Amino acid sequence: MASHLHSELPSFASLPTVKDMPHGCAWGLFDQGDQRDELGTLNFLTDDNTKKAIEQEVKTGRRVQLDWSLDQMKFPGFGRDTSSHRLIDLSFLGVTASDDTITFNTQQSSQWDGLRHFAHQESKLLYNGVPNQAMYTDPKDLRLGMQRWVENGGIAGRGILIDWASWYAAQHAGHMPEANKDNAISLADLKACLEHQGTHLQPGDILIIRTGFIAWHNGANDEQLKAQQSSGTSIGLAQDPELVAWLWDNHFSAVAADNPALEAWPPKGQLLHEFLIAFWGCPIGELWNLEELSKVCREHKRWSFFLTSSPLNIPGGVASPPNVMAIF
Numbered sequence: 001m002a003s004h005l006h007s008e009l010p011s012f013a014s015l016p017t018v019k020d021m022p023h024g025c026a027w028g029l030f031d032q033g034d035q036r037d038e039l040g041t042l043n044f045l046t047d048d049n050t051k052k053a054i055e056q057e058v059k060t061g062r063r064v065q066l067d068w069s070l071d072q073m074k075f076p077g078f079g080r081d082t083s084s085h086r087l088i089d090l091s092f093l094g095v096t097a098s099d100d101t102i103t104f105n106t107q108q109s110s111q112w113d114g115l116r117h118f119a120h121q122e123s124k125l126l127y128n129g130v131p132n133q134a135m136y137t138d139p140k141d142l143r144l145g146m147q148r149w150v151e152n153g154g155i156a157g158r159g160i161l162i163d164w165a166s167w168y169a170a171q172h173a174g175h176m177p178e179a180n181k182d183n184a185i186s187l188a189d190l191k192a193c194l195e196h197q198g199t200h201l202q203p204g205d206i207l208i209i210r211t212g213f214i215a216w217h218n219g220a221n222d223e224q225l226k227a228q229q230s231s232g233t234s235i236g237l238a239q240d241p242e243l244v245a246w247l248w249d250n251h252f253s254a255v256a257a258d259n260p261a262l263e264a265w266p267p268k269g270q271l272l273h274e275f276l277i278a279f280w281g282c283p284i285g286e287l288w289n290l291e292e293l294s295k296v297c298r299e300h301k302r303w304s305f306f307l308t309s310s311p312l313n314i315p316g317g318v319a320s321p322p323n324v325m326a327i328f
Contacts, residue, residue: 042281045253054306064296067109075226075230083109114320145317156306158305160199160208178216184264201250203250208293215291235259240269247276248275258290296328306327
């Protein structure tokens, strides 16, 4: 994609009508001739802005891994299984060595929601009009699979953290938010936090929001964890039309957070998943461990960094651990 792509795209209010779809659907905008796009907002990550992010953001070499441990969700919600790890002794080969096998749901812990994960619920269509049922009826139909991100070079660019949880605590005598409740984070609060941090947005940024869910989880007992994970109730972004328009108009290449669904759950409006994944092809990161990142940002007195993520190369994959690192 050309570096001037951002200036050529319509604002959210001016997005063209897509037949039979609600306003805000961006299908067709990234197509190249007859070639239907499968990358969505990852088109905002150009060679130029990735190079710029390295030059501007990497100063100290400090590295922070953002993947949460696979075994943290003791009572996974939404019908998901717990992970298993099995050691394999290779002494039968005449050597002292080991293998291991890991079985896990790709959305059990830190994850990228891929473009096969969530459809527009009324039409049952995935990004760019791909029928959700196609992946089940034709195993050779790999459209929108995780392999497309890998073929495009993975995800690397400027990441920014909106450390909303720390900002909230500063406004409430040090008390962290109740992350196991369906508290909705407003656009006004996101903007206030950005202003407090002195963080300025750039096209193609990978937006990361710390809601405080992982911090809450780290201090919760088993009874509290089971109640939260069985219900799915959690803090997150508000299902607010103005917030939706802001997300599009800032041309984020991807959006991630430390909570289970990015948006508040259960939802109280049109799902952000429909706009981000189904309408725009925007990756959603969930359950990222942002605790150390928050500390390092405060130490460096900046909330921007170079971010790199290498999703699993799974043809037809729905989601992947992010394998994500922030570098300062």
